[in-house]
Amino acid sequence: MTEFIIANMAPIIFGSLVVFLLLGFPVAFSLGANGIIFGWLGIELGLFHPAFFQALPERIFGGIMSNDTLMAIPFFTFMGLILERSGMAEDLLDTIGQLFGPIRGGIAYAVVLVGAMLAATTGVVAASVISMGLISLPIMLRYGYDRRLASGVIAASGTLAQIIPPSLVLIIMADQLGKSVGDMYKGAFVPGFVLTGLYLLYVIAVTLVRPNWAPALPVEARVFREPNGKSGNVSLLVLAVVSVAAAVTFGKLALAPDRALDETIVITSLVGVAVAFTLAVINKLLNIHLLSRIAERVTFVLIPPLGLIFLVLGTIFLGVATPTEGGAMGATGALLMALARRRLTWSLTRQAMDSTAKLTTFVVFILVGARVFSLTFYGVDGHKWVEHLLTDLPGGQVGFLVVVNILVFVLAFFLDFFELSFIVVPLLGPVADKLGIDLIWFGVLLAVNMQTSFMHPPFGFALFYLRSVAPSTRYKDVHSGKVTEPVTTGQIYWGAIPFVLIQIIMIGLVIAFPQLVGHDKDAAAGGPDIDIMQMIQEDAQKSEGGAPAAPDSTPAQPAPPPASDDAITRALKDADKK
């Protein structure tokens, strides 16, 4: 019996973890307790040295408390919470809705585009979905959009916050895979835009196949019209062309051609936006009617989000700020913006701090639990067990990727991304690394996959948020005077399914075209890739004080004398720092 337990320690620990977690007690403590119970058993069985647990404080101190990357979690959360009440999302939806409304499927395009833009500023799914559900959904219902399309497009566009930087998933993924957040952001950029493009393509396809699902807004629904009745779009187009031309010219003349692409893009866009903004300000102040109302309005409404995007992503890509500092600057920027719009109150600030502190605490505590768990799990060579399971799959890299993606896709029905990234990702990362898979690419791939956890009926959060703001009973539309039918829960679920399929297509695209995931040349050389392996090896070493190297060898003879505790602590600390 004892021998059986010793030989199968890793599968036993893993099996009990599943049971412990399903009990429904808070994940952080179930995880940690699992590590402690089996660690204690390991000490009793002679697998570990009695001083085994002494590494715990240092694991928490070095790996979590002094971890700069994790600090970005409260920063971006706080920024998102302030921003969601600053009114920026509503202004964007109103204006962009007006701009695209007159074409078929216009409001749906506006929702996708605004969703992508909000995603690039914050990364908070709830905020986007609630704003769009309250502002765009009633308009879509009024003008006869198909309910499934309307709710699906809102829920899915809200989840773009998960994949377009700066997103919490990517931060945590970078931390867990031992990569830099900046590289992860750069890697996720193109996939994020491709995904936005796929959503738009889906809307185009719907308007072609089922034109009555997404009608254009009638003339009387358009607010920003010129006194002479024209739309004013020509003026907007001219403004756009002028700004882009200014940006390109500046890029050609003033910037060295050998500058990194991302820096060039950031700087030239800044110039382009500045030109548009200056023209709009002059137009407004001098009242010269150079620009149409819609052109002026679009410019002013785009400035706050673009400013924030520059403050956060621009500074990160330019190398001026670390992602953590970018988060802090974004949060400060959001505070200032909310203040300028007179939306910042003490109660809002207090609520935002309270929610941020709670979210940070429960996220970080899952990590605390995970590190207690992994001490024991790696101690019994659990990582080698997982590695054997996954490297022995037929098909090598491809087989591994297929299995892992199916696994994560299925788990995403039940777990949210915090749980997935702290429990599952650390087990998969080292194996992927060993199979020669680039970890940035792997992280982005998993992030796209985990995005589905927000859309899966019936537990997806985005669907849940949308349900809470979508009409659930009949109501009388005050604009048209018509009695409008409610949006049923079934319609919300069905609406999400095409987008889950798009997500699967995107996973396929990322696997088929790995170059989608942008890369710095030096990062591709694989320098820091060894970090995680080293960390795990050192993790395993520290348990060698008491444990035989392989769990299946009989631990009859007394364990070799352990290295001094200090040395262990130091080794761990070093490992953790990486």
Added chain:
Amino acid sequence: MQGLLKLSRGIDALNMGVGKAATWLILVVVVISAGNAVMRYTIDWSSNGLLEIQWYLFSAVFLICAGYVLLKNEHIRIDVIVGHLSPRTQNWIDVFGLVVFLLPMTLLILYLSWPVFMNAWTTSEGSPNPGGLIRWPVRLLMPVGFLLLALQGFSELIKRIAFLAGKAPNPLAKTTGPTAEQELAQVIKQHQVAPEVADIVEMNRDMVEDKKPHEGSGK
């Protein structure tokens, strides 16, 4: 039992007060971190002390708030199965979890982290970086945080047992009052939304309460 419940209320009040106070550190650390970045690139000035205070404060937030978050029952659970069980069974599971999972884990880490603090205190452990901060305050955070968490675990245990003995209301009952999402919807509505949806959020509230997944995650 009454005495224990009184003790539990005392612990709740303690963690409530300490936790609420610690949430302010979020604002402080945001300002310090943004300031650090701006200073470094405008006037090329930086200080290791100000860089290190960032993670001191970050640690303070999540360690000191751990008990507060437990009090608010906002540590994430996987409630695929539990959500369907009776309140009594849910409370029994929590009693088991508190006794077998939470308390052993927190007490063990509390016990192990104290000597680490004492060591930092007696040796005046400092930062390896020039101008860095003395280490004992941050080392002290770990035992303090886990003590607060263990105390709260004990308080939660008392409340669960009191409920199972029929002497207190269900501590896991959904708290009344709007959730974060409902509050947000309220604010957006006030400022912007067409009147026809004005009461939808209100109407949906009861319906949504039943289906609510664990709060707070997914943000």
